[in-house]
Amino acid sequence: MTDLYKLWENKTTMPVITVEYGSGKVLMLGYMNKEAFAYTLKTRRAYYYDAQTDKVYKFGEEKGNAQRLMSLDLDCGGDALLMSVQQRGHVCHHNGKHSTCFGNNIYKRSRGDYSKRRKFGRVEIDENFDYSKEDYEDELE
Secondary structure (H helix, E strand, C coil): CCCHHHHCCCCCCEEEEEEECCCCCEEEEEEECHHHHHHHHHHCECEEEECCCCEEEECCCCCCCEEEEEEEEECCCCCCEEEEEEEECCCCCCCCCCCCCCCCCCEECCCCCCCCCCEECCCCCCCCCCCCHHHHHHHHC
16 A cells, blocks of 8 residues: 555656546546645545646536546556546537547557558658658567
């Protein structure tokens, strides 16, 4: 069992990967500080830390969305959290239609496609860089 007091000794924030309870679908990546961590455990609702505003906030409080804590796990290095939640409402604050913050595909390899033809989303790719399988053959084996 991890000593929760020692957990925050040498850090001010930790990344939190938030997944949907039951399905395991990744919903978002956020950050917690000690205060957000304590509020989350105390209330069983997800709280995050926003470094830009230097504030702790309860997920979805302005838009009526919520995340109910189901489990919270610490990674083996003690520097990241995995939080499983029951999601109510939408996750993505940029577009209320998305059920996850990860809807902007950058790369998807077609099965068996080792050519230079790759499907990239809205990201500019350096045309001079060789992305072919041959460049990474040792890494793939």
